[in-house]
Amino acid sequence: MVFKEGSDNxxxxxxxxxxxxxxxNLSLKKHEKQYVCLNNHTYDIASKGYINLLxxxxxxxxxxxxxxxxxxxxxxxxxKEYYNIFSEKLNEVVMLxxxxxxxxxxxxxxxxxxxxxxxxxSIYNKxxxxxxxxxxxxxxxxxxxAAITHAIQRDKNINFIVSSNFNLPIMSNTIDIIIRNFAPSxxxxxxxxxxxxxxxxxxxxxxxxxxxxxxxxxVNPRKHEEKETIFExxxxxxxxxxxxxxxxxxxxxxxxxxxxxxxxxxxDNCMREKASDTSKLATALHFNISVYEKSK
Numbered sequence: 606m607v608f609k610e611g612s613d614n615x616x617x618x619x620x621x622x623x624x625x626x627x628x629x630n631l632s633l634k635k636h637e638k639q640y641v642c643l644n645n646h647t648y649d650i651a652s653k654g655y656i657n658l659l660x661x662x663x664x665x666x667x668x669x670x671x672x673x674x675x676x677x678x679x680x681x682x683x684x685k686e687y688y689n690i691f692s693e694k695l696n697e698v699v700m701l702x703x704x705x706x707x708x709x710x711x712x713x714x715x716x717x718x719x720x721x722x723x724x725x726x727s728i729y730n731k732x733x734x735x736x737x738x739x740x741x742x743x744x745x746x747x748x749x750x751a752a753i754t755h756a757i758q759r760d761k762n763i764n765f766i767v768s769s770n771f772n773l774p775i776m777s778n779t780i781d782i783i784i785r786n787f788a789p790s791x792x793x794x795x796x797x798x799x800x801x802x803x804x805x806x807x808x809x810x811x812x813x814x815x816x817x818x819x820x821x822x823x824v825n826p827r828k829h830e831e832k833e834t835i836f837e838x839x840x841x842x843x844x845x846x847x848x849x850x851x852x853x854x855x856x857x858x859x860x861x862x863x864x865x866x867x868x869x870x871x872x873d874n875c876m877r878e879k880a881s882d883t884s885k886l887a888t889a890l891h892f893n894i895s896v897y898e899k900s901k
Contacts, residue, residue, distance in 0.1 A: 621634065622634055622635055622640065623709060623742075623744075623775055623776045623779040623780075624640060624656070624658070624764075624766070624774055624775065624776070625642075625774055625775060625776045626642035626644070626646045626648075626774075627658050627659070627660050627663070627768070627772065627774055628642075628644075628646045628660070629642060629644050629646060631643050631644060632776055633648070638650045640656055653754060653757050653758070654757045654761045654765075655753045655754070655756070655757045655765040655766060655767065656764075656765075656766050656767070657750065657753075657766075657767040657768075658766055658767065658768045658774040659748060659750075659767045659768050659769060660772075663768075663769050663771075663772055668749075668750065668751075669748045669749065670747060670748040670749025670750070670751070670752060671716070671749045671751060671752055672749075672751055673751040673754075674864075675751075675864045675865075675869075676716070676717050676749065676751045676752050676754075676755045677755075678860065678861035678864045678865075679716060679717055679719075679861065679864065679865050680717050680719070680755055681857070681858075681861055682858060682861035682862055682865065683717075683719040684719075685858065687851045687853075687858075687862075687890070688719075688720075688890070689723075690847065690849050690890075691847050691849075691890060691892050692719070692720055692723045692724075693723075693727070694845065694847045694892075694894065695720065695724070695784075695786070695806075695808065695894060696723060696724050696727040696728075698806060698845055698894050698896060699724055699782060699784065699806060700727070700728065700731070702782060702804040702806070702896060703739065703781070703782065704781075704802070705739075705781050705802075706738060706739050706740065707739070707740045707742075708739060708740065708741045708742070708781045708782065709741075709742050709744065709779055709780050709781050709782075710724070710741065710742070710743050710744065710780070710781065710782045710783075710784070711744045711745075711746065711773075711775065711780045711782070711783050711784070711798065712724075712743075712744070712745045712746070712783075712784045712786070713746055713770045713773070713783060713784070713785050713788055713790050713795070714746070714747055714748075714770055714785065714786065714787070714788020714789070714790070715745030715746060715747050715752070715753075715756060715765070716747060716749075716752050716756070717752050717755035717756050717759070718745055718752075718755065718756030718757070718759040718760060718763065718765065719759070720784070720786055721743055721745045721756075721760075721763060721784070722756075722759040722760045722763065724743070724784075725741070725743050725760060725762075725763060728741060742764065743762075743763045743764065744763070744764045744765075744766065744775070744780075745763055745764070745765045745766065746765075746766050746767075746768050746769075746770060746773060746774070746775075747765075747766075747767065747768075748767070748768065748769050748770070749767075750767050753765045753766065753767045770788060770789060770790040770791065770794065771790070771791045771794060772794070773794045773795075773797075773798050775798040776798070777797050777798060778797075778798070778799070778800055778801070779798060779800065780798045780799045780800060780803055781799075781800055781802075781803050781804070782803060782804050782805075782806060783795055783798070783799055783803070783804070783805045783806065784806050784808075785805065785806070785807045785808065786808040787808055787809070787810070792836050792837050792838060792839075793838075795836070795838075795839075796837075796838040796839070796899060799899050800899070801899055801901055802898075802899070803898075803899050804896055804897065804898055804899075805836065805839055805896070805897040805898075805899070806894065806895070806896055806897075807834060807836070807894075807895045807896075807897065808892055808893070808894055808895075809834055809892070809893045809895070810829045810891065810892065810893070811829065811831075811846060811847075811848060811891030811892055811893050812828045812829045812830070812831050812891065813828055813829075813848065813889045813891040814829055814889065814890060814891040814892065815862075815866065815888050815889070815890070815891075816828060816888060816889055816891075817886060817887050817888025817889060818862065818863070818866070818868075818886060818888050819868075821879055821880070821883055821886065822868060822876050822879055822880065823876075829891075834895065836897055838899065838900055839897035839898060839899055839900060840897060840898055840900050841895060841896070841897050842896050842897065842898050843895070843896045844893055844894065844895045844896070845893070845894040845895075845896075846891075846892070846893055846894075847890075847891070847892040847893075847894065848889060848890070848891045848892070849889070849890055850887065850888065850889050850890070851887070851888060851889075851890055852885070852886070852887050853885060853886040853887075853888075854884075854885055855884060855885075856881075856883065856884040858886075859880065859883045859884065859885075859886050860880065860881075862886070863880055
């Protein structure tokens, strides 16, 4: 990111954006290969096509979020379509909640872009009988620069942004649908950016999610607790359950799956040995997809 303050040689074209300046919170407008606010804070569009709006004081480490190696493993795993059934159901839930003619969709914690690119592909594949007379803009935010670098490679026509879910670089009251897929976030920020009639779609693990993996890693594996997630300022309107089994046939896929889970961060030496010795894995994938509506 290039940051310039007080520059007097930048003219701003009338190209509206829902992105906001992380310094002064004014709207950013696109000018050639930059985004600029009225205070002339300037952010370059990277050569790969994404924009970095993560300020240094918003970082807890030099390179926050998942690493390049983790993203490469995640990309390899997801490209094998183990999560395709879940992805298709998530797409269906999103599309059932589209009501406006001009739709802004935001994926908070988008990772390397698999699910958002699948959603975009699904919407446009069905546009002739589903989304006629509708216009869509897609935004993906992740704190990991490595994740966004991979995401923009998936689809250069999605607005992928390096930023924090706790300081969303989005203007208030501009998003129709937010997707929060296993990602930490701030309720106040979610409520701020979403429109009054907007929908928050939250994915959480079902009680049997990855239980086959837990049986390998833990001496006494436990299923996830079944509990309703409450978001202040939102009301739950519908929940959908997705559950199916997958079979991994090689150690690389097992390793890549593990790096996608929170277990990766809590491994002890014994668990690492178990994981490295596992070449096949049968496990359930179990998701809860909950739709919340912003309370007025």
